[in-house]
Amino acid sequence: MCLYPSNPEECFYLAVQAFDLAERLQTPVLVLSDLDIGMNDWMCRDLEWDDNYRPDRGKMLGKEEVLKLEKFYRFLDKDGDGIGYRTLPGVHPKAAYFTRGSGHTQYGAYTEDAAEYQIVLDRLLKKWATAKRLVPRAVIDATAGGRVGLVSLGSCDGAIREALDVLKQHGVTLDYMRVRAFPFSEDVEKFLAAHELLFVVEQNRDAQLRQLLTLETAVDKAKLRSLLHYSGLPISSHFIVEGVLAELQPGARVASRDAAHG
Amino acid sequence: MTFIAKPKVAHPSLPKNALGLTRRDYEGALSTLCAGCGHDSITAAIVEACWGLGLEPQNVVKLSGIGCSSKTTAYFVGGGHGFNSVHGRMPSIAMGANAANRDLIYIGVSGDGDTLSIGLGQFCHAIRRNLNMLYIIENNGVYGLTKGQFSASADVGTKAKKGETNFQPPIDPVLLAMTLGASFVARSFSGDKQQLVPLIQAGLKHEGFALIDVLSPCVTFNDHEGSTKSYAYTREHYEPAVHADFVPLEREITADYGEGEALPVVLHDGSRIVLRKLDSAYDPTNRSRAAAQIQERIKAGEYLTGLLYVERSQNEFHQVNGTPDAPLNSLPYEVLSPGSQGLEKVLARYR
Numbered sequence: 140m141c142l143y144p145s146n147p148e149e150c151f152y153l154a155v156q157a158f159d160l161a162e163r164l165q166t167p168v169l170v171l172s173d174l175d176i177g178m179n180d181w182m183c184r185d186l187e188w189d190d191n192y193r194p195d196r197g198k199m200l201g202k203e204e205v206l207k208l209e210k211f212y213r214f215l216d217k218d219g220d221g222i223g224y225r226t227l228p229g230v231h232p233k234a235a236y237f238t239r240g241s242g243h244t245q246y247g248a249y250t251e252d253a254a255e256y257q258i259v260l261d262r263l264l265k266k267w268a269t270a271k272r273l274v275p276r277a278v279i280d281a282t283a284g285g286r287v288g289l290v291s292l293g294s295c296d297g298a299i300r301e302a303l304d305v306l307k308q309h310g311v312t313l314d315y316m317r318v319r320a321f322p323f324s325e326d327v328e329k330f331l332a333a334h335e336l337l338f339v340v341e342q343n344r345d346a347q348l349r350q351l352l353t354l355e356t357a358v359d360k361a362k363l364r365s366l367l368h369y370s371g372l373p374i375s376s377h378f379i380v381e382g383v384l385a386e387l388q389p390g391a392r393v394a395s396r397d398a399a400h401g
Numbered sequence: 402m403t404f405i406a407k408p409k410v411a412h413p414s415l416p417k418n419a420l421g422l423t424r425r426d427y428e429g430a431l432s433t434l435c436a437g438c439g440h441d442s443i444t445a446a447i448v449e450a451c452w453g454l455g456l457e458p459q460n461v462v463k464l465s466g467i468g469c470s471s472k473t474t475a476y477f478v479g480g481g482h483g484f485n486s487v488h489g490r491m492p493s494i495a496m497g498a499n500a501a502n503r504d505l506i507y508i509g510v511s512g513d514g515d516t517l518s519i520g521l522g523q524f525c526h527a528i529r530r531n532l533n534m535l536y537i538i539e540n541n542g543v544y545g546l547t548k549g550q551f552s553a554s555a556d557v558g559t560k561a562k563k564g565e566t567n568f569q570p571p572i573d574p575v576l577l578a579m580t581l582g583a584s585f586v587a588r589s590f591s592g593d594k595q596q597l598v599p600l601i602q603a604g605l606k607h608e609g610f611a612l613i614d615v616l617s618p619c620v621t622f623n624d625h626e627g628s629t630k631s632y633a634y635t636r637e638h639y640e641p642a643v644h645a646d647f648v649p650l651e652r653e654i655t656a657d658y659g660e661g662e663a664l665p666v667v668l669h670d671g672s673r674i675v676l677r678k679l680d681s682a683y684d685p686t687n688r689s690r691a692a693a694q695i696q697e698r699i700k701a702g703e704y705l706t707g708l709l710y711v712e713r714s715q716n717e718f719h720q721v722n723g724t725p726d727a728p729l730n731s732l733p734y735e736v737l738s739p740g741s742q743g744l745e746k747v748l749a750r751y752r
Binding site: 185189193226231240241249 | 406429430433458459460462463467471472474475479480481482483484485486487498502504505730734740741743744748
């Protein structure tokens with residue numbers, strides 16, 4: 140799983156959430172920062188800590204709870220969400236389990252039986268579906284309410300918001316969705332479906348966000364227009380304005396780079 | 402193969418340890434390794450050692466990477482948690498678990514491939530941090546799980562099953578550990594349980610990183626003529642230099658150890674490792690001399706075995722880092738989190 144913060148401030152809050160998700164979903168969660176966020180100076184609001192917050196340890200059984208069970212099965216999907224219950228080492232011999240590198244049954248025992256193994260893989264698919272409900276939702280600004288949208292992630296955010304303001308001066312208004320997690324939250328699919336044309340802005344050569352959107356959602360590929368920036372420098376609003384106008388107002392004169400930056 | 406569950410039946414006359422548990426209580430699932438594999442003998446030695454020390458099974462944590470060796474953590478102490486990590490990354494998992502709970506007993510089982518190739522960096526840093534764990538290398542000189550390619554511990558001149566010769570010099574985990582400052586370094590042979598069991602017990606009780614490199618022949622891919630890691634070759638060329646006996650605190654040191662060459666090393670809990678030199682010229686307490694002697698014997702084609710170097714370790718990971726006496730995972734959230742006021746102080750440092 141991956142979380143995509145847009146600035147150092149959001150890195151802080153998503154890091155907290157990443158720990159909770161990792162324990163709830165019992166899977167590694169990566170917080171994907173980038174060189175711009177990690178190496179440059181940023182203006183950020185004071186970080187705040189909610190003293191009422193308590194970490195989510197997820198489905199964890201203590202000694203008393205395990206002793207009440209007839210037998211403890213680490214990988215059994217009791218609740219239908221694809222997540223088994225776990226225990227910490229040192230609790231009780233009955234609570235012990237083996238995290239193995241080879242195939243196991245849903246009861247945690249070694250197996251080379253194809254059907255038994257497939258049950259475990261199907262459980263992980265259920266967990267993937269559960270994850271989609273738990274990950275941070277996308278940040279959506281749909282005030283434009285038009286047929287054209289812009290999808291992006293991470294540190295593109297600042298340049299995009301500036302570009303959206305500049306584009307308004309050109310009479311172009313776009314809805315904006317900033318994806319914050321993979322697997323994609325359920326609102327991502329809705330946003331894609333609600334727009335006829337979608338710019339996908341990202342800072343890599345291979346259009347990895349666009350690839351994931353085409354693989355993981357029902358979006359029509361023909362609706363997607365990639366705006367890719369990968370010169371090694373952070374993306375600028377000018378690049379986005381130019382890319383959008385080239386598609387929507389071909390032949391229109393774009394203000395010079397200096398003017399766009401004020 | 403279909404899996405056969407091991408019946409949990411123990412004869413009532415089986416001897417019991419201080420906890421009232423039999424050796425059967427320290428076994429695990431049925432081994433799926435080849436019949437005659439040296440690794441199964443090491444598993445049996447671990448079972449014997451843990452039973453003999455009377456360890457609470459739930460306090461034993463078993464960690465491994467990938468390989469035939471790494472499968473064996475499923476075959477002993479079924480009452481303890483086990484973790485088969487990514488290839489060569491067992492030390493990281495051990496590090497994390499040990500950082501969270503310093504009170505448990507950590508046994509890492511790895512192979513010559515897992516430790517000396519893909520996991521070499523991790524192995525070195527676990528030693529450097531003096532992680533309090535027993536690290537056993539089940540060393541057979543080949544990648545058994547992938548059908549017998551030479552590993553990084555294969556000797557120059559040794560022959561593979563199909564006849565090709567190895568020309569690359571081996572990495573010796575014992576010499577490497579000694580140069581990295583390990584405080585407990587041993588070598589043994591899977592076929593010598595009398596030597597191996599007390600070594601495992603001493604390693605478990607040693608506070609800090611304890612390494613036992615166990616020569617463990619691969620019956621399927623490296624037990625033929627021309628191999629320098631076969632049963633026959635190992636039996637001919639291994640040379641016990643220092644016998645180590647573990648003496649628990651509650652037991653008096655008897656006259657057996659009263660000879661001139663017996664050397665007790667007192668551990669942190671007051672128990673001792675009593676060393677008996679079988680090779681009078683060898684000094685297991687002098688790092689540089691011991692390393693030189695091991696190297697000379699390797700040149701002569703011999704493996705010195707036993708507890709080859711030991712010192713009472715002074716700087717186990719938690720001592721260096723000043724962590725609290727109670728396991729970190731037992732501290733309540735309120736104690737661990739500095740809260741909003743703590744965060745304000747941190748932020749103030751950056752203004």
